[in-house]
Amino acid sequence: xxxxxxxxxxxxxxxxxxxxxxxxxxxxxxxxxxxxxxxxxxxxxxxxxxxxxxxxxxxxxxxxxxxxxxxxxxxxxxxxxxxxxxxxxxxxxxxxxxxxxxxxxxxxxxxxxxxxxxxxxxxxxxxxxxxxxxxxxxxxx
Numbered sequence: 001x002x003x004x005x006x007x008x009x010x011x012x013x014x015x016x017x018x019x020x021x022x023x024x025x026x027x028x029x030x031x032x033x034x035x036x037x038x039x040x041x042x043x044x045x046x047x048x049x050x051x052x053x054x055x056x057x058x059x060x061x062x063x064x065x066x067x068x069x070x071x072x073x074x075x076x077x078x079x080x081x082x083x084x085x086x087x088x089x090x091x092x093x094x095x096x097x098x099x100x101x102x103x104x105x106x107x108x109x110x111x112x113x114x115x116x117x118x119x120x121x122x123x124x125x126x127x128x129x130x131x132x133x134x135x136x137x138x139x140x141x
Contacts, residue, residue: 009104010097012136013118013126019044020053026061026079026087029053040115040129043088047123051088052115061087094119097126105133 018032020043032041033055043051062078094117095104104116108130118126 005100005102007101008098009095009101009118009128010126012101012132013097013128014132015126017042017124017127019124020084021045022050022083022085022088024084026058026082026084027076029084030058030062030079033058039131040127042117042124042127043084044124049092049094049117049119049124051085051090052092052113052117053084053088054113054115057087057089089113092117095128096120101133101136104128108133 018036018038018041020029020032020041022043022045029041033039039055041053042049043053061082093107093111093113095107097118097120099118107116108114114131115127115129117124118128
């Protein structure tokens with residue numbers, strides 16, 4: 001298998017980005033995760049990224065197991081105790097749209113996180129996840 005070494009991340013990243021801002025409710029975040037079947041949502045202020053909220057972060061505060069049961073009263077109470085700013089990851093590593101897929105793979109392989117914001121000139125232009133990477137690799141076979 002020979003991967004094309006210089007392929008930029010812009011070819012596999014998600015460009016239609018669903019975002020939140022720090023004033024949004026955690027319930028809104030949960031709804032976006034469910035409706036769009038996604039696991040990471042960038043938190044923005046205008047076009048600038050401020051943080052990344054992951055479904056895992058949300059499940060962690062909503063007592064994990066109960067999160068997807070019908071009893072939503074518990075979550076509502078818990079969600080009202082926290083703000084998006086408190087729950088989101090703040091120390092983000094970002095990449096630019098011309099970063100190669102190989103470099104992205106190396107970054108994701110050596111870190112705990114599963115998504116990277118793609119930022120050009122301080123503007124959020126995309127998001128790339130481990131899922132995007134796996135799909136790309138599978139297409140190479």
